[in-house]
Amino acid sequence: MTPLSAIGWRWTPQTLEPAWAALLAAHPAARPARIVEQHRSGYRVAETADAVHPAESLPEWQRAGSYRKGEIAPEARPAVGDWVLVEGEAPKSLRIVALLPRFSAIKRGAAGEHYRQQVIAANIDSVFVVCGLDADFNPRRIERYLLLVAGSGVQPVVVLTKSDKDGADSEAALHDLRALDVPVLAVNAKDPASATLLQPWLDAGRSIVLVGSSGAGKSTLTNTLLGIEKMKTGAVRESDARGRHTTTHRALIALPSGACIIDTPGMRELKPTGEEDVAESFADIEALAEQCRFRDCKHAKEPGCAVRAAVERGELDGERVANFLKLSDEVAGAANQLASRLAQKAEARVQGKALHKRLDEKYGKR
CATH class of the missing domain: 3.40.50.300 (P-loop containing nucleotide triphosphate hydrolases)
Incomplete structure (x- = not known):
């Protein structure tokens, strides 16, 4: 087992993802490391199983007290389990210079009124x-x-x-x-x-x-x-x-x-992100719902509801159905917030391009 494989690295130069290989080629002086701890003050990374060191990150990844316009979204910053490229020598001068694309991530909706992941x-x-x-x-x-x-x-x-x-x-x-x-x-x-x-x-x-x-x-x-x-x-x-x-x-x-x-610490709040598929998690209820008389059945008081009938027969847990309905509403609400956020970001990009075009026309390209 190599030092990197002991912390989860399982690729060879032949099996490396193209995007990862491109980043490694763009940073010839850097080497892979893994984020093993994330604190308010910064990150700690490992290149072996028995040595963990603090690492300075790019300014745009620094955790800020407010969600400022133009700031990188929290889900786009490094997190525990991420693979990054580092330069410098441990333990005092390590610097994170790139984040390698993820092959998986578990996310939740962050606490607070504003939509974040x-x-x-x-x-x-x-x-x-x-x-x-x-x-x-x-x-x-x-x-x-x-x-x-x-x-x-x-x-x-x-x-x-x-x-x-x-x-x-x-x-x-x-x-x-x-x-x-x-x-x-x-x-x-x-x-x-x-x-x-x-x-x-x-x-x-x-x-x-x-x-x-x-x-x-x-x-x-x-x-x-x-x-x-x-x-x-x-x-x-x-x-x-x-x-x-x-x-x-x-x-x-x-x-x-x-x-x-x-x-991980215990999580008091588990908000959906809006990207979840409720039907996949409650496939048994979804299969029954296809037998309901009405396609848009809410499984409440509608006649011919196959889901409620299964509950009454004792074949389906009523609390599970209630949780299915609750989570469906939460995911739908989060999905609307996500769509609004993406639309706002797209509009901001359009406005930004228009502003740069006007400046170029007035002052010439620099």
Whole structure:
């Protein structure tokens, strides 16, 4: 295993993407590195599994306090898991000079009234959606995570932790999640033998991100897979089994298996970006909806609704249908915001070109 392959690099000069090869050719003094941490103050990168260094980024990638006109969108800046080109010598003079195109990314709508996207992790192969089999177990939240993953080309896996807890009903949970059409595994995050159930997704060169609420066991699972207590963990509240955000930033860690895992803080808000395909995540409900009497059935009080009939017969979970309708509305709203944003950017480009043309006509090209 080469130093770069230990942190997820799996290409040769013959298999390198043309866009990547072009950037490498444009920066002959640069070399690949991977973003392993992202903080408000900047980035930390790795060229090997055991050495992480701060790296200065281009001014346009610096995180600003406001979303200024002309500023690069947050989703276009480097994120944890991204491959970049760096120049200079570690540890004091590393500079990021280019961002290599992503082959995958998991995103969510950023918090706040203005439409933005936030990249959770980039260049990953699988997403472990982690949920504890305790008071925090919530199939509806799992469905929301899976909606964000759908369409990204990334394999989702639902990981139910705390299967060792008294009262944990793994079989009932697995039954409730049968409609998700994704792998669902119940594990004891503290037990290395139990964690081996995840091995099919942890081959050398693979990259995985863990997502889930605080206290779900993401950092505990990371420590177990790593074999040492590297990530800070904490107890959860007895009332609702929620954690206290012991993980404060995203971090990419190389595992002994040769895979890389990205631990993330618990996310309080999971807003869609507007690019999600609700039909893909709720294929069972969509198939039933095609049998409704009316093509535009809202599955509320319309006569001849096949979806509501399935709920009444006990063949379909009513809460799952309610979540489907809620998420459909949220995605539609986000899609409208995204369309407005893209239209505004297109108009700004047209106006900018017109302004430059008038200046050229008045003062001549410079």
